[in-house]
Amino acid sequence: VALLALETATSLADAAALGAIAERADFRFETGAAGNRLWLNSKDVTEAIRSPEVTHATSIVSTHAIVRTHLVERQREQGVAGGVVMEGRDIGTVVFPDADLKIFLEASPEVRGQRRLKDQEAAEGTSAETVLQQISERDWRDQTREVSPLLPASDAVRIDTTRLTAAEVTERILDIAKARSRGAGMENSRGNR
Known part of the structure; x- marks a missing residue:
């Protein structure tokens, strides 16, 4: 969400706009010989999400309840069948x-x-x-x-x-x-x- 917000020049203070980004974003995880990869709207963003700018923006974006609500729902969908390993601060x-x-x-x-x-x-x-x-x-x-x-x-x-x-x-x-x-x-x- 932070990466998309930065790419679209969305204000990190605009909870409603960030919530809409979180709701529309298409996340996909892939595991393969190259390791785990994160795809966002059909684009491999594995390295991009680790940049200093995105890391900083993530901490700000994650303070908005609407964003966390959408992301928690997505994360739970990923783990519903079990057998997953996830990282994250919450x-x-x-x-x-x-x-x-x-x-x-x-x-x-x-x-x-x-x-x-x-x-x-x-x-x-x-x-x-x-x-x-x-x-x-x-x-x-x-x-x-x-x-x-x-x-x-x-x-x-x-x-x-x-x-x-x-x-x-x-x-x-x-x-x-x-x-x-x-x-x-x-x-x-x-x-x-």
Whole structure:
């Protein structure tokens, strides 16, 4: 929605216009050899949504209840059959509060800034200080917004990734999921006796 708002010069303060964009937007996720891809109105926007401009706009757009309502509905449609992994700042508290497993990833703002710079391949003119300031501002906005604030779910497994590689984080999450799955399997087998 933020990307479309920027592309159409829609005011980020215009909740009604942003809600209309959210309602009309055609989102599609694809998984393949190239990884997960996000398509928006028949256009691959996987990289575009990670740009600094879109990231900043997303935090503002997500404060509008009408936008969150439309997006939560879309996200729930994606997960209705189960077997999905989703990321987002309110996935475990608002979108799927009854999810089988919720992971809340944390890292120091400095490390998140370094990772963001690396992801953006050091966008020209972007300094570590600027990225750190943007992250801090977004965190504050998202934690204090009235609609779907950034909070860990009370039953989420929290993982501090500050000193972990992506591979180590993935391994921890898989270990937790496997342990949880074994536990659920044992509970189901006990219930069937």
